[in-house]
């Protein structure tokens with residue numbers, strides 16, 4: 001494996017896992033070791049943040065906030081523009097690191113960096129558009145308006161599956177809004193965090209910015225808990241499992257802090273009688289096996305009209321037969337490994353559960369062995385026919401496991417699709433306008449994302465990303481998601497010589 005990209009990104013065998021942005025102090029204490037699921041090799045180690053270092057990071061961030069918030073938003077946007085430019089320069093190397101450390105295909109690794117570049121561009125434009133409304137006061141010679149101010153420190157907890165893009169959605173928007181941020185990346189992909197921080201350090205230095213604007217901390221849930229319990233961190237944006245999200249929501253809620261949660265999905269495609277089969281096959285296959293089924297938007301369920309059921313099942317099974325599984329940096333392969341052996345164990349346990357509840361195997365699963373599969377993390381994408389009320393299909397297993405189930409009426413299909421606890425992404429494949437409009441109506445999909453003739457994954461950055469129910473309710477990335485990173489202030493200004501009270505109240509002495 002050619003590892004030149006590590007050097008380009010400033011990564012060493014031992015990396016400082018705690019950084020406030022422009023300098024690095026090596027911490028010789030406890031380390032996280034990052035092993036690649038691609039070949040099982042140790043890529044590097046990252047020092048774990050100590051409580052003392054954490055407090056120092058927060059103090060630096062608090063001080064940096066006082067400076068950063070005073071810089072006009074368009075000038076903050078200019079710094080973000082430069083970060084986007086630096087990402088363009090390092091796109092190849094960072095994409096390779098994402099692919100090697102996380103295991104997604106190189107195309108998807110580059111795609112993730114492209115998503116970062118795009119959110120930088122979006123944030124630059126946004127830096128001149130942080131608009132508030134003006135209202136008509138009910139009192140004469142008064143003016144009312146609202147404005148948006150930054151919150152302070154934004155704590156970002158990110159997952160292994162999008163180890164760089166999801167941080168950028170949060171951090172780049174938070175930055176133009178005037179916040180500083182503290183990032184705890186997944187302990188399963190810590191080097192991606194260090195690489196992004198190193199690129200930030202170059203941009204910060206070139207702009208004479210103080211330390212503490214973008215900060216990196218590393219460790220397990222305990223390090224995350226320092227942030228979730230810390231009243232100095234007004235907003236926690238967390239991406240990961242529903243289990244983790246419930247703990248974060250309760251901890252931050254107990255101190256009445258704000259949360260932005262991006263949790264599990266259980267995404268379905270409804271395939272109707274009139275569906276265009278070419279679109280179905282591409283959308284369902286990429287949705288189910290892309291990123292080895294480890295996107296929160298991965299397609300997990302196909303709900304198929306009974307008249308097309310056998311056709312979808314058979315054509316898709318044939319397409320599964322064409323998949324090449326192996327080294328994700330080799331562009332001939334479609335599917336790389338799962339993130340680690342724990343994920344493999346969960347995949348196997350889910351297959352056992354499906355078989356136990358009477359699911360019918362269409363494409364069997366299994367762990368791959370032999371040359372090229374030494375890491376033990378490569379599995380076969382698999383496909384099962386289950387009943388609409390399958391218990392297993394209600395759970396999100398973060399692996400390439402796809403369920404298919406039949407339906408008779410669209411109302412029934414929508415009810416099945418909405419019957420799961422999660423509510424992130426959904427899609428309908430149809431050429432019938434009545435069907436697509438019903439699916440998008442209030443009586444249709446209950447998800448945060450509802451697509452027509454597109455699969456469930458691969459959302460564009462321009463839209464608000466997130467979902468309902470156990471997905472957590474947060475919205476990140478595009479549209480007006482920026483409002484979650486700011487506090488709204490309503491201002492009423494009296495330019496008269498009287499002080500009339502609202503609601504017509506008289507209060508004369």
Ligand code: UN1
Pocket residue numbers: 161162166239294295296297456457458459460
């Ligand atoms: C995630 O899996 O956490 O919509 C994010 C998509 C990507 C982002 C997924 N743009 O599939």
